[in-house]
Amino acid sequence: MHLTTNDSEKAVLFGVHTGSRDYINDCTPESIEELARLAETAGAQVMGSLIQNRPVPEGSTYLGEGKLKELSRLCDANDAGLVICDDELTGTQVKNIENALNLRVIDRSSLIMDIFAQSAKTKEGKLQVELAQLKYFLPRLTGSFTGMSRQAGGGGGIGGARRGPGEKKLETDRRHIRNRIMTITKQLSQVHHSRNTQRKLRVKQGITQVAIVGYTNAGKSTLMNYLTNAGVLTEDKLFATLDPTYKKLSLPDGSDALIIDTVGFIRKLPHHLIEAFKSTLEEASGADVLLHVADASSPYLYDNIKVVEDLLRQLGASDKPILTVFNKIDLADKRPAGIAISAKTGEGTAEMLDALCRVLPEKRRRVTVLIPYDKGDIVDMLYKNAKPYKESHTDKGVLLDISVDGRLFSIVSDFIV
Ligand SMILES: Nc1nc2c(ncn2[C@@H]2O[C@H](COP(=O)(O)OP(=O)(O)O)[C@@H](O)[C@H]2O)c(=O)[nH]1
Numbered sequence: 001m002h003l004t005t006n007d008s009e010k011a012v013l014f015g016v017h018t019g020s021r022d023y024i025n026d027c028t029p030e031s032i033e034e035l036a037r038l039a040e041t042a043g044a045q046v047m048g049s050l051i052q053n054r055p056v057p058e059g060s061t062y063l064g065e066g067k068l069k070e071l072s073r074l075c076d077a078n079d080a081g082l083v084i085c086d087d088e089l090t091g092t093q094v095k096n097i098e099n100a101l102n103l104r105v106i107d108r109s110s111l112i113m114d115i116f117a118q119s120a121k122t123k124e125g126k127l128q129v130e131l132a133q134l135k136y137f138l139p140r141l142t143g144s145f146t147g148m149s150r151q152a153g154g155g156g157g158i159g160g161a162r163r164g165p166g167e168k169k170l171e172t173d174r175r176h177i178r179n180r181i182m183t184i185t186k187q188l189s190q191v192h193h194s195r196n197t198q199r200k201l202r203v204k205q206g207i208t209q210v211a212i213v214g215y216t217n218a219g220k221s222t223l224m225n226y227l228t229n230a231g232v233l234t235e236d237k238l239f240a241t242l243d244p245t246y247k248k249l250s251l252p253d254g255s256d257a258l259i260i261d262t263v264g265f266i267r268k269l270p271h272h273l274i275e276a277f278k279s280t281l282e283e284a285s286g287a288d289v290l291l292h293v294a295d296a297s298s299p300y301l302y303d304n305i306k307v308v309e310d311l312l313r314q315l316g317a318s319d320k321p322i323l324t325v326f327n328k329i330d331l332a333d334k335r336p337a338g339i340a341i342s343a344k345t346g347e348g349t350a351e352m353l354d355a356l357c358r359v360l361p362e363k364r365r366r367v368t369v370l371i372p373y374d375k376g377d378i379v380d381m382l383y384k385n386a387k388p389y390k391e392s393h394t395d396k397g398v399l400l401d402i403s404v405d406g407r408l409f410s411i412v413s414d415f416i417v
């Protein structure tokens with residue numbers, strides 16, 4: 001499903017600025033600039049762009065007739081073979097624009113999914129992207145819409161061959177896709193089940209979990225590496241990280257936590273992708289604390305923060321304690337008020353870890369206690385609170401290896417051995 005990058009394909013970007021949608025989801029010079037970065041990440045060469053101002057996109061062709069002609073001229077002048085829309089298009093819109101321009105048309109959603117496909121390394125990651133792609137393409141698979149055949153044929157969104165399948169082939173394709181969706185869903189539910197089990201186990205063991213969240217390219221993996229020598233791939237590229245990485249992090253108060261680096265967010269993230277990556281994204285909602293890394297050198301710093309906060313809300317993680325830090329301070333012109341760090345030089349990270357300790361909910365501690373037999377009530381209380389890792393009966397009492405919260409810790413502290 002990957003794009004060919006040996007010969008970068010010339011592309012022109014387009015979108016409709018409505019002025020009525022919320023600003024973050026509208027097509028603006030900023031979102032076009034981001035789309036250009038996405039296109040370049042996928043291997044395209046961006047030649048130009050065009051934004052039409054109109055209250056709503058045109059139903060059948062997305063752009064108005066005049067603008068479509070202008071787009072066509074812009075493509076001719078630049079020798080472009082591909083146009084990329086900043087919004088998600090319907091199958092009909094793709095078909096009509098393709099017919100009007102006689103060029104290939106892709107949209108922001110399929111572009112993002114393509115990049116995810118390029119970045120996916122593990123089996124789980126690959127399956128999740130494939131699932132999102134199939135669900136996106138199934139309703140768009142029609143006689144003249146060639147998108148899916150490119151995907152299924154391995155051509156990819158950029159650099160793929162243009163061909164239209166026949167009706168019979170389409171029927172086979174549809175059946176094939178539905179079956180594949182079922183198979184993948186089944187496989188993923190097993191993976192997700194074991195991930196959930198592991199997460200529950202960590203909660204039970206009282207391991208503090210810190211999830212790094214943030215906009216794509218904010219420096220999450222770089223920070224993870226700085227803090228733990230994790231060796232996570234960091235790249236000046238959108239969506240370099242798709243699969244969660246877990247590492248031990250030693251906190252300044254002497255305790256250990258588990259730190260999780262995971263996939264980043266971006267505005268207008270395709271909903272099929274959110275759905276398919278739900279379990280990965282939910283690593284954030286399962287954590288005790290969120291460490292939100294924002295890129296202070298980005299001109300869109302506060303818009304990006306809002307996108308992340310909105311997505312966290314969508315994932316049901318907005319009630320978590322969250323520590324927002326401003327990264328890439330070595331590049332930023334201005335110092336934002338708050339914790340400023342550089343994941344590259346380490347500046348500010350000590351202060352960040354102190355702050356992290358302060359926002360952590362009360363931690364559980366693992367202790368070994370010897371409770372005399374005449375203190376059965378304490379043993380009962382401990383059993384109600386947690387399952388012991390180990391228990392044995394000695395002639396002096398019950399020996400338990402167990403994790404306790406602060407309240408129980410003070411009760412059993414006299415019996416710690
Ligand atoms: N100058 C500078 N560059 C950084 C800093 N943190 C990350 N980067 C760069 O930003 C790019 C994206 O970093 P990465 O950790 O992959 O971002 P992620 O997508 O949030 O995981 C890489 O080129 C990093 O080298 C920083 O504090 N200062």
Ligand SMILES: [Mg+2]
Nearest residue numbers: 220221240241
């Ligand atoms: Mg990363």
